[in-house]
Structures are given as structure tokens and as C-alpha cells.
Amino acid sequence: xxxxxxxxxRWSGQLLSAxxxxxxxxxxxxxRQGQQCLSGSNTRSFSASAVSRNPRIEKEFVDExxxxxGLFEAPTHPVQQEYPSPSxxxxxxxxxxxxxxxRLGLPxxxxxxxxxxxxxxxxxxxxxxxxxxxxxxLGGSIMSYHVSEWLLVTYPRLPMSVLFAAAYAYNGPKxxxxxxxxWGVDTAAAPGREVDPGYLQFEKLAPxxxxxxxxxxxxxxxxxxxxxxxxxxxxxxxxxDEFGDTIPKKNESALPIPTESAYAGFVKALIxxxxxxxxxxxxxxxxxxxxxxxxxxxxxxFQFKEPIRELSRLCAREGFEHPMARILSETGRLxxxxxxxxxxxxxxxxxxxxxxxxxxxxxxxxxVMSLKSWYLYSPGKNExxxxxxxxxxxxxxxxxxxxxxxxxxH
Amino acid sequence: xxxxxxxQSLRSSLRQCRPTCEYAGSISSRKxxxxxxxxxxxxxxxxxxADKSERPRWSYTPEEMKAPYPWKPxxxxxxxxxxxxxxxxxxxxxxxxxxxxxxxLTDEIKWLAITHKSxxxxxxxxxxxxxxxxxxxxxxxxxxxxxxxxxxxxxxTPRNPKDTRARFEHPALNGLKNLSDAPIGExxxxxxxxxxxxxxxxxxxxxxxxxxxxxxxxxxIDVVLNTCLYAIVGAIALQRGxxxxxxVAKQKILKPLGIS
Numbered sequence: 001x002x003x004x005x006x007x008x009x010r011w012s013g014q015l016l017s018a019x020x021x022x023x024x025x026x027x028x029x030x031x032r033q034g035q036q037c038l039s040g041s042n043t044r045s046f047s048a049s050a051v052s053r054n055p056r057i058e059k060e061f062v063d064e065x066x067x068x069x070g071l072f073e074a075p076t077h078p079v080q081q082e083y084p085s086p087s088x089x090x091x092x093x094x095x096x097x098x099x100x101x102x103r104l105g106l107p108x109x110x111x112x113x114x115x116x117x118x119x120x121x122x123x124x125x126x127x128x129x130x131x132x133x134x135x136x137x138l139g140g141s142i143m144s145y146h147v148s149e150w151l152l153v154t155y156p157r158l159p160m161s162v163l164f165a166a167a168y169a170y171n172g173p174k175x176x177x178x179x180x181x182x183w184g185v186d187t188a189a190a191p192g193r194e195v196d197p198g199y200l201q202f203e204k205l206a207p208x209x210x211x212x213x214x215x216x217x218x219x220x221x222x223x224x225x226x227x228x229x230x231x232x233x234x235x236x237x238x239x240x241d242e243f244g245d246t247i248p249k250k251n252e253s254a255l256p257i258p259t260e261s262a263y264a265g266f267v268k269a270l271i272x273x274x275x276x277x278x279x280x281x282x283x284x285x286x287x288x289x290x291x292x293x294x295x296x297x298x299x300x301x302f303q304f305k306e307p308i309r310e311l312s313r314l315c316a317r318e319g320f321e322h323p324m325a326r327i328l329s330e331t332g333r334l335x336x337x338x339x340x341x342x343x344x345x346x347x348x349x350x351x352x353x354x355x356x357x358x359x360x361x362x363x364x365x366x367x368v369m370s371l372k373s374w375y376l377y378s379p380g381k382n383e384x385x386x387x388x389x390x391x392x393x394x395x396x397x398x399x400x401x402x403x404x405x406x407x408x409x410h
Numbered sequence: 411x412x413x414x415x416x417x418q419s420l421r422s423s424l425r426q427c428r429p430t431c432e433y434a435g436s437i438s439s440r441k442x443x444x445x446x447x448x449x450x451x452x453x454x455x456x457x458x459x460a461d462k463s464e465r466p467r468w469s470y471t472p473e474e475m476k477a478p479y480p481w482k483p484x485x486x487x488x489x490x491x492x493x494x495x496x497x498x499x500x501x502x503x504x505x506x507x508x509x510x511x512x513x514x515l516t517d518e519i520k521w522l523a524i525t526h527k528s529x530x531x532x533x534x535x536x537x538x539x540x541x542x543x544x545x546x547x548x549x550x551x552x553x554x555x556x557x558x559x560x561x562x563x564x565x566x567t568p569r570n571p572k573d574t575r576a577r578f579e580h581p582a583l584n585g586l587k588n589l590s591d592a593p594i595g596e597x598x599x600x601x602x603x604x605x606x607x608x609x610x611x612x613x614x615x616x617x618x619x620x621x622x623x624x625x626x627x628x629x630x631i632d633v634v635l636n637t638c639l640y641a642i643v644g645a646i647a648l649q650r651g652x653x654x655x656x657x658v659a660k661q662k663i664l665k666p667l668g669i670s
Contacts, residue, residue, distance in 0.1 A: 088578035113578040129569065129577040134589040138557060141550040148546045152539060152648065160538050221595075234527045237541045238600060238636045247595075276557070276582040316474035317533060389651030398651035403519055405467070405535025406527070 083193045085125040085201060091116035096198025104183060107278035114277065118269035121202035121262045122253035124191030132269035133253060139272030139283075144242045146287045147171045149385045152401075155298065157375045159407035160233045164244035165301045171291055172243055173264035179290060180263040187259060202262035203255070211258055218250030281391060299372055306410065307367035311344065311351070313410040314374060321347040323370070325363045328353060342366045375407070468521035469494065471533050487624065492529065492617040499524070502615045506642070506662060515649055523645040526618035526634045537641035544644030547652075551659045552598055553589065555669045562588040597669060604632035606666055607639045639663065 091097055091112045101115055114135075122131045147170045151163060158166065169175060180200075188199035195201055205211060222231070222239045236244040275283035304310060315323050328341040342362035343353040352373055354365025379402060389398050493499065499520060500512035507514055515523065527536035556562060566587045569577075607613070613631065616638045620629035643663070647655035664670065 083575060087575065091578075111578075111580065114580065114583065117578065127570065127573055127575070128587060128590040130575070134586040137589050137594070138553050138586075141546070141553045145546040145550045148543050149647070149652070152543055158539075160542070163539065163542065234536070234538055234637065235630070235633050237538055237545060237640065238633045242546065276586075277580075313475065317472050319472065319474070322474075386647040386652035386655065389653040390656065394653075398649075398654075400516070400649040403522070403540070403645070403648055405518075405522055406532060406538060409527070409532035 083125075084127075084191055085120045085130050086116065086193055086195055086197045088113040088116065091197045094197045096196055100183065100185065100198060107274065107282055110274060110277040114273045115270070116197040118266055118273055119185070119197065119200050120191075121200070121257065121265055123203035123255060123257050123262075124201040126254050132265055135269035135272035135276075136265040137268075137272070138275065139268035139270065142275055142283055143171050143268060143271050143287050143291060146284060146385070146387065147291065148242070149387060150292055153383050153385050154378055154381060155376060156379075156402045157377050157404040157407075158298075159302075159375060160236075161244070161303075162298070162301050162375070164236070164242075166296065166298055168243040169296050169301070170294065173260040175291075175294070176267040177260040177263035180267050185263070185266065187262070200262055200266055202257060202259075202265075205256045205258055209256075214255075215248045218248050220246035221249055222246060284387060299376060302368075302372060302375070304368055304371060307364060307371055310408050310410050311367045311370050314371070314408045315346055317408060320349075323351060323367075325366060327359075327362075344370050466517060466521075468518055468525070468534060471530055475533050490619055490623045493615045499615050502611050506610055507658065514654075515645055519645050519649060521617070523641040524612070524616040524638045526616065526637060528619040528634075529617040530619075537637060537645075540641035540644035540648070541637045542640075542644065543647060544640030544642065544655075547643050547647055547655055548598065548640065548659050548663060549594065551656055552594055552664055552669055555660060555664055556588045556592060556594075557585040559585065559588055559670065562592065567591050592669075597667070600632050600636055602667055603639055603663075604635040606663065607635040612638055 094112075094116070097112050097116055097119075101110070101112060106115070117130065118132045118135055120131045122128075122133045125131045128134060144167070147167055151158065151166055151170075155166075185198075185200050187204075188195045188201045189204075191201040191203060220239075222235075231246075233244070239246070241247050271283055271286060274286050311323055315321065323344045323346050325342050325344050328343045330338065330340045332338040333340075338357060339355055340357075340359055340362040341353060341355045342359065342365075344351045344363070344366045352366050352368075352370030354362050354367075354369050356362035356365050383401065384399070386398075388394060496517075503511040503514065503520065505511070512520075522535050523537050523540055525534060525536055527538060529536070563585050612635055616634060618634045620626055620631065622629050643655055643659050646658055660670070
């Protein structure tokens with residue numbers, strides 16, 4: 001049978017004028033389309049008219065009549081486009097995403113498409129309308145505000161270094177990674193359009209990359225060209241981030257990032273999206289339930305260099321009598337394992353006690369206990385926080401909370 | 411570990427050799443509230459007016475903390491005096507917070523908020539913690555102002571023409587692009603906030619000790635100005651509540667910087 005009698009060119013032309021489709025899942029309706037789909041799968045381009053010409057097909061269909069219909073015209077539908085993240089419509093079809101939404105009890109006002117957006121890191125998709133950078137910025141500031149106000153109201157006397165460490169323990173990247181993993185969020189191996197929207201998408205670091213060196217190479221936002229200046233605690237409030245860590249100057253968002261940064265960005269973005277869709281109170285309740293409900297042994301965050309001296313300066317500053325260490329009880333002084341219980345007294349009040357195998361050790365432990373009992377003073381765990389006054393219809397007047405003058409400098 | 415009977419016999423024998431410690435009382439006699447560190451009543455800032463004979467804490471260094479005599483020669487170049495006049499401070503607060511600004515914070519906190527750690531070697535307290543909270547409040551209010559700003563939404567940068575994807579549209583997400591258009595790191599810089607603080611008159615009333623009194627810029631006056639500005643916002647939040655502090659941050663700091 002000859003090609004001519006079948007008039008294959010015209011037949012294909014009619015089919016080519018059929019409505020275009022963007023999805024690759026549509027079955028090819030003719031041999032030509034099918035072969036185009038197969039050959040074009042390697043291209044990665046954003047242009048609307050991705051054309052691939054298969055020379056093998058061109059040879060088979062020869063224009064014998066010379067009508068000028070010509071060699072086949074490739075369809076202009078952008079089947080071969082490779083967008084870096086799934087389309088927003090795919091969010092409605094993802095069961096992982098719907099399950100995450102339900103598992104967390106997210107408000108109904110929060111649409112699935114926004115939740116899908118919170119799972120896309122800027123390293124996966126640089127388009128600001130499709131990644132979670134802005135949402136993470138907003139949500140991160142909401143979360144760190146609630147964490148800092150809770151810490152300052154619950155532990156008004158914490159030293160700055162411990163305050164930074166406690167803030168890091170509550171909402172630092174490692175904690176947020178734990179939280180997100182507890183929620184059941186998994187990472188995609190690599191970002192792409194075909195990835196299920198319920199996966200966390202970001203560009204992963206190659207194994208063995210020294211990320212700290214990369215970050216340090218860009219320099220920090222501090223004007224410390226000459227690194228011999230000591231980076232003190234006070235200046236961290238102005239120069240550094242909420243945990244007292246230097247902020248790197250170069251912020252290339254397209255580069256690969258560690259997994260914990262991606263998870264942290266997701267959690268912050270989720271809080272930001274709850275705030276935008278469901279309001280301030282919903283976001284605050286979410287932070288309280290998922291972040292501030294975690295237990296932290298804050299007394300383990302302390303590290304004293306000279307506790308006896310520090311305690312003596314504290315008593316001098318507060319007007320207490322000079323601290324005296326006295327043995328409360330002891331046993332086995334001349335044996336191999338003595339135990340001394342030492343108490344530190346300011347006048348008749350016992351500030352703290354400690355026990356140790358030597359007098360010096362017991363006195364040091366007692367001083368540490370005394371300082372911790374001072375710095376860990378707490379009016380209670382469920383005190384009112386300043387943001388309670390921002391709730392609509394809050395009628396009760398605000399009672400000023402205890403403000404401490406600062407830790408002892410010695 | 412020695413048994414109880416051994417302990418008792420050891421203790422009794424020790425008691426015979428050493429004078430008894432009169433404070434080694436039983437644990438049960440200890441007060442139940444473990445938070446009390448002293449039998450004296452805790453100082454409440456609001457009660458200062460009742461006790462007029464005591465000087466306010468902000469005005470003096472505790473005698474116990476001072477050395478008996480200064481053992482370094484006082485260099486004329488390093489001498490630096492700060493404000494100690496309560497009325498001058500009140501005028502600053504009225505200028506900043508409007509009518510009645512001097513009674514927004516209690517006396518001690520008014521001074522604490524503008525006292526840097528370098529002042530008096532930190533013996534009279536400092537505003538680090540207040541500045542920590544104040545900065546969080548300011549950053550949050552700046553982000554919220556940008557997201558809800560209608561002028562910024564109208565003047566958003568156009569999208570990339572090569573990327574023709576249709577984004578998910580929702581009225582709640584309209585203002586998000588403002589956050590990427592105007593990065594906070596370029597809007598709330600140390601220099602801009604320091605300039606604003608100087609126009610408020612902060613440099614004349616804040617208490618600090620510059621490393622080189624003749625070169626204030628090199629001594630880091632900008633950082634100290636920023637800290638004091640943040641600390642005032644933080645102090646208002648803890649003494650007057652978050653709503654009041656947010657308003658002050660929005661009206662007195664963000665609005666002059668052009669974020670509303």
C-alpha cells in the first residue's frame with residue numbers, strides 16, 4: 001500500500017489541530033505524537049513552545065504532492081516543560097498532603113495549595129511565588145517572638161548566654177527538624193515537577209560537604225574585618241540572629257542546604273501560612289502546642305567559670321550578707337570516699353547546698369546551686385505573656401512582670 | 411556508702427571533737443517555697459516611693475562592689491559623663507511616647523532600658539534582655555506591616571516573564587511578595603535605626619562607657635543606640651503588654667522609617 005493513498009500528511013494535520021495539553025500523562029493519539037513524547041522527554045526548558053523534531057519521522061512522510069502542508073508541524077503544547085516544583089493543582093490530588101493537613105488539625109481556612117507551597121524550599125524553586133521563603137520569614141518572626149516572650153516571663157533572670165541557648169533549644173533548626181519529622185514529613189530525593197506535593201522539596205547537599213566552611217567563607221554581617229575583636233554577648237542582640245549566631249552575609253538561596261535548614265524553613269512557613277489564612281490567635285495556639293509545650297531541662301544549659309566569685313559579687317550587688325560556706329554534715333573524711341555536705345549561707349539564710357568528695361568540690365557545687373536558684377527564679381509556667389493583650393476582647397488589665405536588672409558581671 | 415548507724419556514730423564522735431555548726435538544721439525546717447532566696451521582702455519597683463530614705467538603685471553603685479581605692483590612674487582622655495537627671499530622662503520619654511510618656515514605665519525600668527552593659531561595668535544592670543525581646547517585636551511588626559501594606563502590594567515587582575506558571579491566588583497571600591521585594595535586612599539596618607535614635611535625642615541620655623570618648627563611631631555608638639531603642643520597646647511590652655508595645659513599634663519606629 002502506498003503512502004500516497006492514505007494521505008497521511010492531511011490525516012496527521014487534522015489531529016495536530018486538536019486542543020493542546022500540558023500534561024505528559026495524556027496518551028498520544030497518533031504515532032507522530034507518541035514518538036514526539038518519547039523523544040522530547042530529555043529536554044528541560046521553560047519556553048512555551050518546546051519543539052523537538054525527529055528526523056526519522058520526517059523521512060517517512062514525504063511530501064509527494066508538494067502541497068506545502070509540509071513536513072509535520074510539531075505540536076506547540078508544552079508537554080516537555082520541566083518546572084522545578086509541582087503545580088498548585090497537584091496539591092489537591094495528593095493524599096500525603098491531605099493526610100498531613102488532617103493529622104496536624106490545621107484550620108480549614110488553610111488551603112492545601114498553601115501547605116504545598118510551605119514544603120518547597122527556595123533551593124528547589126527560585127520563583128518567590130512558589131517557594132516558602134516569604135512565608136518562612138513571617139512565620140519565623142512569629143515563632144521567635146512567642147518563644148522569647150514566654151522565656152522572659154517564665155524565667156526573668158536568665159543570663160543572656162542561657163537565654164540564647166534556651167531559644168535555640170525551643171525553636172532552633174535542629175529542634176524544628178525533630179518536630180517536623182514527628183509530624184511525618186519526609187524529604188524528596190530531589191526536587192522536580194513529578195514529586196508528590198506532600199514531600200519536603202529542597203536541593204540536598206552532596207555527602208561530605210563542609211557546609212560550615214561554605215557559610216563562613218562568605219563573611220558575616222558584622223564589621224569584623226579584623227577577627228581579633230572579641231564577639232561579646234551584648235552586641236549579639238544587634239548584629240546576630242535570635243540565637244546569638246552570626247548571620248552569613250551572602251545569602252544565595254539557590255544553593256543546596258542542609259536537611260535541618262529545609263525542615264526549619266518548612267515549620268516556619270507553616271506557621272506563617274496559618275497566620276495569614278487563619279489569623280494571629282490560630283498561629284499563637286499552634287506555636288504554643290507544638291513548640292512551647294516541649295520539655296527543656298534548662299538547668300543543664302548553665303556553665304559557670306568561677307561560681308564562688310560570681311555568687312560573692314551577686315550578694316554584694318543585691319545587698320545580701322557576704323556568703324559563707326559551712327559544712328552541714330560530712331562523713332569519711334579520712335577514708336577513700338569522703339562525702340561533704342556544704343551549705344552556703346548569707347547571714348542566716350541558706351542560699352544553696354552541694355555535696356562532693358572534697359571540701360572544695362562541695363563548696364563549688366553549693367555555689368553553683370545557689371546561682372542556679374537565683375537565675376532560675378520563675379513566677380510559674382502559665383503566666384500571662386505580653387501577646388495576650390493583643391487578643392481581641394482582652395479585658396483584664398496587664399500586670400507588669402518582674403524585670404531583672406541583668407546577670408552578674410565579674 | 412557508710413550505713414546509717416555508722417554515720418550516726420561517726421557524727422557523734424565528730425561532734426565531740428568539733429564545734430557544732432549552729433546552722434546545720436534539719437531539712438524540714440527549710441521553707442517550703444524554694445524560690446525564696448532571702449528572708450527579706452523582695453524589692454518591688456512600684457514601692458520605691460514609700461521608702462524615701464533609700465536611694466533608687468539606678469542612681470548608685472553598691473558600696474560592696476567598689477574597690478577600697480581606685481588603683482588605676484584616672485585618664486582624662488577616658489573620662490565620660492552620662493546623664494543622671496531624672497527630668498531630662500522624662501523629657502526624652504515624653505518626646506518619644508507623647509503626653510504622659512514619663513509614666514509609661516516605672517522609674518527603675520526607665521533607667522534600665524537606656525543603660526548599656528558598658529556603664530559602670532554592668533554593676534547597675536543593663537538592657538540586654540529587654541533589647542532581645544524588643545528586637546523580636548520590631549522584626550515581627552515590620553514583617554506584618556509589609557505583608558499588609560497596600561502601597562507595597564500595588565507596587566510589587568512584576569513576575570519573571572520566562573516562568574509562565576499560574577501561581578495559586580488567594581487574597582490572604584497577596585502581600586507576601588512585599589517581603590521579598592523589600593528585604594528586612596536592608597530596611598531595618600543598624601545605621602537607619604541609629605539615625606532615628608539620634609533624632610529622638612537618645613545619645614544624650616543613654617548611659618554607656620565608650621572605649622574612646624573622642625571617637626564615638628569607632629567605639630560603637632550605633633550598636634548602643636540600637637540596643638537602647640530595642641530595649642525601650644521590650645520594656646514597654648513587659649510592663650504595659652504586647653498591644654501597647656506593638657503600637658509604639660509601629661508608630662514611633664517603623665513609620666518614621668517608612669514602613670507602614
